Amino acid sequence: MRLVIARCSVDYMGRLTAHLPMAPRLILIKADGSVSVHADDRAYKPLNWMSPPCKLREETIDGVLTWSVVHSKSGEKLVLTIEEVLHDYSHELGVDPGLRKDGVEAHLQELLAEHITTLGDGWTLIRREYMTAIGPVDILCRDELGGTVAVEIKRRGEIDGVEQLTRYLELLNRDPRLAPVKGIFAAQEIRPQARVLAADRGIDCVILDYDALRGIERTDTLF
Amino acid sequence: MRLVIARCSVDYMGRLTAHLPMAPRLILIKADGSVSVHADDRAYKPLNWMSPPCKLREETIDGVLTWSVVHSKSGEKLVLTIEEVLHDYSHELGVDPGLRKDGVEAHLQELLAEHITTLGDGWTLIRREYMTAIGPVDILCRDELGGTVAVEIKRRGEIDGVEQLTRYLELLNRDPRLAPVKGIFAAQEIRPQARVLAADRGIDCVILDYDALRGIERTDTLF
DNA sequence: CGATGTATGTCGAGT
DNA sequence: ACTCGACGTACATCG
Incomplete structure (x- = not known):
């Protein structure tokens, strides 16, 4: 699990096309490869995301840090343009023992x-x-x-x-x-x-x- | 936005009853009051969560740190029992400029x-x-x-x-x-x-x- | 406020 | 791998 807070803009090209202008946000990268971009509201739903299986590639183009996440099957693409990293922390959580539900x-x-x-x-x-x-x-x-x-x-x-x-x-x-x-x-x-x-x-x-x-x-x- | 990584167990009592045994997880607390508990997989979906409007109360009962999140309208309850805090970081993100979509x-x-x-x-x-x-x-x-x-x-x-x-x-x-x-x-x-x-x-x-x-x-x- | 239809729905079970 | 139904579905729109 990697937690990054950064000023970024985001473009998603996949089942639909979407754009997020530059702003500070949380970028959450999980061990399963998924990437999600969160604002400080909207409950648990991210503004933008990519589900596994997908691959994240970090590169610097003309001095601009860019993260490209491509879905391994559908080819859907999420591109993050990072202007400034404000916080970057990683932590291994291990496999979760899982949820027990009742009452469905x-x-x-x-x-x-x-x-x-x-x-x-x-x-x-x-x-x-x-x-x-x-x-x-x-x-x-x-x-x-x-x-x-x-x-x-x-x-x-x-x-x-x-x-x-x-x-x-x-x-x-x-x-x-x-x-x-x-x-x-x-x-x-x-x-x-x-x-x-x-x-x-x-x-x-x-x-x-x-x-x-x-x-x-x-x-x-x-x- | 507050990011906490902690060993915790979780109980949800609401539309259903659910329990998560003690394990290290990410606890995400947003400015809108929402709380979500993430494992290191399952794409962007939390293991457990509480949507706004809700209230978080931190208390120590018999030396055990407990966070109770109660939904303000339905009374649904999420209880986190925290055994050990591994990381705790807060950052103000401000209001997000929002998403533009195409293609529905x-x-x-x-x-x-x-x-x-x-x-x-x-x-x-x-x-x-x-x-x-x-x-x-x-x-x-x-x-x-x-x-x-x-x-x-x-x-x-x-x-x-x-x-x-x-x-x-x-x-x-x-x-x-x-x-x-x-x-x-x-x-x-x-x-x-x-x-x-x-x-x-x-x-x-x-x-x-x-x-x-x-x-x-x-x-x-x-x- | 309830009813309706959409969603980058997500998720899990069965075939 | 694909299809199908459930979901703490959530969410917006419209009456």
């Missing part, structure tokens, strides 16, 4: 599958990740009358999730062993427009309470 | 509207951003036989773009002054699955050559 969609799916009766008394799970030609349906189950139900789970329910479930339902309903298949769109939060579209398609909406589902799971292991 | 979707739409015959000889523009109840169609035009054509433009053509165009077509075809309306899905690059779905819906796909379109525009102003 996969977990929601797991929890709902284990507690499928959340959707209704007498409901039973057929299986999680039920495979179809166009991809896996999150949950396939039966309601209390034995009717097939396909459940699409999202953290936030938006229109494209309803479209996705619609495509699954269309396919599943071609299978005479399953048809008729009802749809349930389940999410922690469902956008009004998605709700309207779902209603129009005859799909039921269910709000999932993540904490409550997790609570069922952990009633025996509370602090 | 709006420009593609403009260019295609101006050169609608790219789609076919004798084609004519009805209008850009043709308004419907569910939103504006990118381009509405007539083919050489006077038939109405709705064009959806994307930089990258994916399934949801086809869905969007399908909804527009359904609506436009209810207008007897326009019907029948054909659909064209135009993009610099179209995903195979999007292409299949489009074919199934009777929608034509067109690949847009941004450089060529821009070339028509600039033949008189070359370097």
Whole structure:
């Protein structure tokens, strides 16, 4: 990891063309080869950057220090013209042990599958990740009358999730062993427009309470 | 802008729960209040971060240095436990003059509207951003036989773009002054699955050559 | 303020 | 290697 603070101008020629006029900025060079140019705002997003794999070449042209970063595959190019280096510090960090995450969609799916009766008394799970030609349906189950139900789970329910479930339902309903298949769109939060579209398609909406589902799971292991 | 390299462990409690075990990392504190924790890889993306507006509080609990960053609106929390500070440097950068960009979707739409015959000889523009109840169609035009054509433009053509165009077509075809309306899905690059779905819906796909379109525009102003 | 569409999205998983 | 969907997506624009 190398940290350079310098007055520089930057030109990016790649998926788009962009230019940054001369100003003091942080240039961050990571061990994976990536280069990013940060201002003192915009949260963690750099003004400009190059992702690995790429190569940095330092050269002096007519007395002007220039750093050229070229992407090894696409040929995208980032050119930094350095006017003045204000700080330059390098430090070896080593490989990071990595991040452990909890609480994403996969977990929601797991929890709902284990507690499928959340959707209704007498409901039973057929299986999680039920495979179809166009991809896996999150949950396939039966309601209390034995009717097939396909459940699409999202953290936030938006229109494209309803479209996705619609495509699954269309396919599943071609299978005479399953048809008729009802749809349930389940999410922690469902956008009004998605709700309207779902209603129009005859799909039921269910709000999932993540904490409550997790609570069922952990009633025996509370602090 | 403050750059700290330190051995630290990190806990995030917010939209999800995450933990980073103790290891040396870069902690980047910007003037806008944002805090990000970087490893020596993963391009520009931090392992963990807090976006502004947020507040950083440094305190020592039982001899352990702790930085708590709390988001001012959502209450999300990032806690850094610092074991050893290896480098600590601050520098005022001032306000950045900002980035100038070229080459996005709006420009593609403009260019295609101006050169609608790219789609076919004798084609004519009805209008850009043709308004419907569910939103504006990118381009509405007539083919050489006077038939109405709705064009959806994307930089990258994916399934949801086809869905969007399908909804527009359904609506436009209810207008007897326009019907029948054909659909064209135009993009610099179209995903195979999007292409299949489009074919199934009777929608034509067109690949847009941004450089060529821009070339028509600039033949008189070359370097 | 919510809804919508773009992004140099990035990232990871599956094929 | 490529495709696809999720993301603590973030972000701007528009109603």
